[in-house]
Amino acid sequence: MKYLKIFAILSNLANNLVSPFISFVSAYFGMNSEELALVTSATNAVPNISQYFLNFIKSKAKFLIFIGTLVNGLLWVISAFIPFNWIFLTVYFIITMSIGIANFGWNLIMDRVSRNSRGSTLSLYLVYGTIGALAATLVTGFITESNTELIREFFLISGIILVGSANLSRKIEVDTKLEENRVKSASFQMKRFLTTIFLFNLVLSLAWPIFPLAQVYKFHMNDENIAILSVETGVTTILFQRIVAKLTDTKRKLTLFLGSALYTIYPLSYALSDSIYMIYIVNLASGFTNAVGSVTYIAYIFDNSDDNTIRRNLAVYNLTVGCGVMTGSILGGVAYNYVTQFYNPIYSIDLMLILSSILRFSVSPLFLTIKDTRSKLK
Numbered sequence: 001m002k003y004l005k006i007f008a009i010l011s012n013l014a015n016n017l018v019s020p021f022i023s024f025v026s027a028y029f030g031m032n033s034e035e036l037a038l039v040t041s042a043t044n045a046v047p048n049i050s051q052y053f054l055n056f057i058k059s060k061a062k063f064l065i066f067i068g069t070l071v072n073g074l075l076w077v078i079s080a081f082i083p084f085n086w087i088f089l090t091v092y093f094i095i096t097m098s099i100g101i102a103n104f105g106w107n108l109i110m111d112r113v114s115r116n117s118r119g120s121t122l123s124l125y126l127v128y129g130t131i132g133a134l135a136a137t138l139v140t141g142f143i144t145e146s147n148t149e150l151i152r153e154f155f156l157i158s159g160i161i162l163v164g165s166a167n168l169s170r171k172i173e174v175d176t177k178l179e180e181n182r183v184k185s186a187s188f189q190m191k192r193f194l195t196t197i198f199l200f201n202l203v204l205s206l207a208w209p210i211f212p213l214a215q216v217y218k219f220h221m222n223d224e225n226i227a228i229l230s231v232e233t234g235v236t237t238i239l240f241q242r243i244v245a246k247l248t249d250t251k252r253k254l255t256l257f258l259g260s261a262l263y264t265i266y267p268l269s270y271a272l273s274d275s276i277y278m279i280y281i282v283n284l285a286s287g288f289t290n291a292v293g294s295v296t297y298i299a300y301i302f303d304n305s306d307d308n309t310i311r312r313n314l315a316v317y318n319l320t321v322g323c324g325v326m327t328g329s330i331l332g333g334v335a336y337n338y339v340t341q342f343y344n345p346i347y348s349i350d351l352m353l354i355l356s357s358i359l360r361f362s363v364s365p366l367f368l369t370i371k372d373t374r375s376k377l378k
Contacts, residue, residue, distance in 0.1 A: 001113065003171040005128050010168065011069060013132030014161035015099070016230070017140050017154045018076065019043070022092070024226050025151055027212035038330075042093050044205065045329065047100035048322030054104045055315030061108035061176040065169045068102030073162025080156035100318070107314055108176050111302045118299040119248035123241040126294050134234040137227050151223075189371045190304055190313065194320045196366040197297070200260055201324030203363050206332040207267045207356035208325075213336070214270045214349050225276060229283055236287025237294075244291035248299050256300070256367035259292025264361040267353035300372065332356070 026039045054064065075095045082088055114121035140154050215221040247255040262285050269282035297317075305313040332352065339348040 001173055003168060003173060004109070004113070005125070007065075007165055007169050007172060008125055008128040009132040010161060010165045011102070011132070012129035013136045014073070014076075014158045014165060016133035016136035017158040017161075018151065021140060021151060021223060021226055023208075023212040024215055024221070024223070027216045038089065038333075039092070042089075042096045044208065045322040045326035046093060046096035047103055048318040048325065050097040050100035050322075051104040052315045052319035052322075054101065055311050061105040062169060062172055064105030065102050065109075065172070066105075066166050068098045068100070068105065069162055069169055070166035071098040072102065073159045073164075073166060076155050076159030076162060078159075080152045080159070104314065104318070107298060108311070109172070109174055110298070111305075111310055111314075112174055112176065114299075114302065117249070118302060119245035119295060122248075122295040122299055123245035123291065126291065127238050127241055130234045130237050134231055137230040137234065140223070140227065187304070193300060193304075193370050194316060196363075196370060197317065198320045198324040199366065200360075200363050201321050202328040202331075203356065203359035204263060205325045205328030206335070206359065207353055208329050209333040210267075210336055210349055210352045210356070211270065213345075214353070218270075218274075218346055218349055219276050219279070221276065228280065232280065232283050233286040233290055236284055237290045238287070240287040240291045241295075244288065244295055248292075248296045252296060252300065252372050253368055253370060255292055255296050256370070257364055259289050259296060260367055261361060261364040262289050264357045264364075267356045267360070271350040271353035271357070300370075303372065 022043060023039055072095055075091055075098065079088060079091055079095070082091065110122060110125065113125075136158075140151070143150060143154075215226070219225075244255065265282050265285060269279055273279065301313050301317050302310070336348060336352050339351060343351065
């Protein structure tokens with residue numbers, strides 16, 4: 001699987017040259033909370049929602065990866081030369097759609113290559129992707145530390161690498177078969193899991209428009225600080241991946257609960273601390289939550305699907321995540337804008353983040369109620 005591994009490294013390197021900085025850069029250039037809500041929902045919701053419609057298209061996984069990555073790269077090249085306004089936001093929305101197309105193809109291939117060992121195989125490819133992401137984030141963060149305008153140079157570099165990655169994707173050693181889509185109702189347990197996923201992503205994303213505001217106006221971060229947080233997440237993801245892989249294959253419900261409950265601490269750290277160093281310390285746990293988010297949730301979908309339902313279940317799962325994220329992000333931005341009518345901006349930021357933490361923790365126990373019917377895990 002040489003080309004599959006190389007593609008994972010290169011595509012993640014290219015995407016992470018720019019993606020960790022989009023929300024921060026948007027806040028830096030003066031976008032308000034509602035505009036930031038659109039940016040964060042585009043970043044996190046549109047790739048997922050766009051995947052739902054791919055369920056109705058008869059196409060092999062490798063082609064989806066190729067076309068999604070190619071369009072992604074070409075649009076980042078264009079983004080390097082356009083003004084940072086509604087034109088950029090429009091192009092960025094299309095970029096996130098192309099990311100969704102490539103991700104759908106990638107997940108279909110991951111389903112095939114990980115069938116004998118979900119946790120360890122998915123974690124292994126997560127590590128390959130993380131290696132590329134780490135290198136990219138370090139380079140971008142430290143070079144643009146004193147001049148955020150330099151981010152445009154990385155739009156161009158990212159686009160060029162993605163175009164090359166698209167060409168490489170045609171050499172990936174495994175692909176899916178073209179099969180007729182068979183309509184089959186989702187099981188009760190799958191519907192229950194998807195309902196929990198929707199609620200969790202809704203409360204999770206309430207804080208997403210608030211984080212960049214806190215980074216800019218409360219902690220006065222720069223690109224270097226954002227890079228440090230991203231690199232810290234990448235390094236700890238690699239350190240935690242073996243643990244998460246084992247737990248995914250043996251104690252899946254517990255892993256889902258712990259992964260969701262730990263998300264509580266991030267908004268709390270922003271709300272209760274005035275020091276960026278406390279943010280760094282709390283962010284050490286992000287490796288665990290990131291690994292769970294990238295491995296355990298998708299492993300549940302894989303193990304509770306068959307060849308006739310995998311495309312449909314993946315599509316509905318991503319639609320559910322996307323709708324939850326978009327709803328939460330927009331509600332978070334609107335709620336913050338409302339709260340600032342009564343309180344000063346910093347107090348409003350802290351209040352919204354504390355509320356987000358409470359809601360995150362309240363939803364987490366729902367993961368303990370689901371059943372893993374096919375893998376028969378506890």
